Amino acid sequence: MPASDPSIIDEVEESLRKGSHDWGLETLKRAADLFLSSAGSYGSEQVELFDNVFERLIKTIEIRAIADISARIALAEFSEQLSHISQAPPSTVRRLARNDEISIAEPVLKESACLTAADLVDLARHKSEQHVLAIASRWQLKEVITDALLARGYPSVSRRIVNNPGAKISAAGFAIVVAQTESDPELAVQTGIRIDLPSELRDQLVRKATEAVRTRLLSRAPSHLFEEIRRAVDAAAASANRDMSKVHDFSEAKRLVASLESKGMLDEHALRAFAERRKYEETIVTLARLSRSRVEVVRPLMQSLRDDGVLVPCKVAQVGWETVSAILQCRYAGSSMSSLELMKAEEQFAAMNLEKARQLLQHWHVRISALN
Numbered sequence: 001m002p003a004s005d006p007s008i009i010d011e012v013e014e015s016l017r018k019g020s021h022d023w024g025l026e027t028l029k030r031a032a033d034l035f036l037s038s039a040g041s042y043g044s045e046q047v048e049l050f051d052n053v054f055e056r057l058i059k060t061i062e063i064r065a066i067a068d069i070s071a072r073i074a075l076a077e078f079s080e081q082l083s084h085i086s087q088a089p090p091s092t093v094r095r096l097a098r099n100d101e102i103s104i105a106e107p108v109l110k111e112s113a114c115l116t117a118a119d120l121v122d123l124a125r126h127k128s129e130q131h132v133l134a135i136a137s138r139w140q141l142k143e144v145i146t147d148a149l150l151a152r153g154y155p156s157v158s159r160r161i162v163n164n165p166g167a168k169i170s171a172a173g174f175a176i177v178v179a180q181t182e183s184d185p186e187l188a189v190q191t192g193i194r195i196d197l198p199s200e201l202r203d204q205l206v207r208k209a210t211e212a213v214r215t216r217l218l219s220r221a222p223s224h225l226f227e228e229i230r231r232a233v234d235a236a237a238a239s240a241n242r243d244m245s246k247v248h249d250f251s252e253a254k255r256l257v258a259s260l261e262s263k264g265m266l267d268e269h270a271l272r273a274f275a276e277r278r279k280y281e282e283t284i285v286t287l288a289r290l291s292r293s294r295v296e297v298v299r300p301l302m303q304s305l306r307d308d309g310v311l312v313p314c315k316v317a318q319v320g321w322e323t324v325s326a327i328l329q330c331r332y333a334g335s336s337m338s339s340l341e342l343m344k345a346e347e348q349f350a351a352m353n354l355e356k357a358r359q360l361l362q363h364w365h366v367r368i369s370a371l372n
Contacts, residue, residue, distance in 0.1 A: 014345045017235045025061065025070065025071065025074050028058070028074065030055045031050070031053055031054065032078055034082060035050050035089075036053075036085070037211060039087055040087065047087060047089055048089070050089050052094050054092040054226075055095060057094055058075065058078075059076065060076060062075070062099070072101055072103060072104065075101075075104045075149055075244070076101075076103040076104045076107070078096070079096045079104050079105070080107040082096070082107075083108045083298075084110045084296065086113045086114070088112065089114075090114045090326060093114040094115065094119060095111050095150065097109050097115060097119070097123060098123070098127070100128070102130040102131060105131055106130075106134045110137050110139075111138070115323050117144055117145055118203070120138075120148075121148045123135060124145065124151075125151075125152075126147045129154050129156065129157070132149055133154075133156060133160055135149060136149050136160040137160060138166070138348070139164075139166045140166040141164065142159070143168045143173065146167050146170070147170055147172060149161060150173045150176045151176070152171075153176070154182055155180055155187065158176070158180055159187050159190065161173075162187065162191050162194060163190055169196065171201070174191070174197055175201060177191050178191065178201050178204055181205055183339050183340075185212065185213050185341075188209050189213060189217055189220060192206065192229065193220055193221055193225060193229070195222070195224070199228065202228065202229070202232055203232050203235065203236075206232040206233055206236045207232075207235075207236045217229050217233065218230060232305075237293075243296060249263075249281070250285055252281070253279075253281035253282045253284070256282060256285075257286050257289060266286065266289060266290070267290075268290070268319045268320065270286060270289060271283065271286045271287060271317075271319060271323055273330070274286055274330075275326035275330040276325045276330075278329075278330050280330060283327060283330050284299050284352060287314070287317060288313070290317035290319070291314075291316040291317040293313055293314035293316070293361055293364075294365065294368065296368045297308075297364050297365050298313055302327075302331050304332070305349075306342065308345075308348055310327060310328065310331070311324065311349050311357075312357045312360055312361050312364075313361055314349065315354055316354070316357050321346055321349065321350075324345075324349055325345075327344060348361065
């Protein structure tokens with residue numbers, strides 16, 4: 001130990017005895033400066049001694065840090081200093097990493113090599129979203145760590161991990177992320193272009209993705225993944241076309257809708273109920289009746305990959321957004337629209353002019369009649 005070390009230890013004892021806040025902060029600074037000046041040359045016993053000194057000081061300062069900004073700043077600066085030292089006192093680093101104040105914990109969570117995989121897994125399971133995000137930013141992450149991070153279910157964490165090239169993700173971890181991509185287009189694109197994404201999960205992601213997401217996947221696909229993603233997109237499109245071209249028998253739906261109409265029960269409530277239960281034929285027939293159109297006009301709009309067409313008969317029928325949303329979702333047998341897509345559709349619907357919608361629907365009606 002350097003000759004000055006005993007004086008630092010004496011200062012620690014004096015600081016703890018006096019209980020002086022300012023003295024404690026000054027002593028921590030002096031001890032930190034001493035350690036950092038020769039950090040690479042200390043043996044294990046010396047590091048252990050510093051570990052004990054730092055822990056005792058931090059324990060005292062933490063109590064005041066809750067209400068004292070100067071104490072928080074001092075501990076955050078100390079955390080930043082130790083985060084880059086490979087031989088930093090391990091117990092001190094773990095204590096800083098567990099601190100509830102993210103400004104104190106973040107530097108070591110992001111950078112410190114002293115935190116083991118077991119430490120990081122435990123922190124990932126029990127600390128806040130901000131702490132988990134900090135861990136997800138580490139330049140290298142093992143699967144056991146990303147599994148623990150992703151299990152928390154935070155979309156923000158999933159996005160950070162997927163965008164982290166040094167993060168290894170297991171098949172189980174990717175399954176969690178792919179489930180989240182249905183409501184997060186940006187996450188879908190970032191996940192879809194990961195080279196380590198299992199092929200079956202890439203196919204699942206593409207199959208449930210919107211047309212816009214599929215287009216972005218192709219435009220951003222790296223050269224070594226382009227063909228695989230293109231095949232997945234083509235397969236998803238072919239599957240969708242098969243679903244759309246299936247023969248739908250509308251006769252029973254027409255009889256049911258006619259019965260409801262004769263009883264005065266064919267209204268927006270009935271339409272929404274059909275749509276929410278994914279009664280495809282009944283939804284189309286009811287929407288056609290309420291918009292004074294025909295099944296032959298409404299059906300292609302429901303089958304289109306675009307969302308704006310079906311908004312036209314909805315506007316003419318003068319139904320509310322909840323009903324429109326249910327109708328839009330009814331088009332997807334095994335998946336659903338993302339919240340962002342629904343928000344954009346709602347904006348389009350609100351801005352749509354009723355009279356122009358009537359004219360457009362009538363135009364489509366005339367064209368369909370001419371073809372038949």
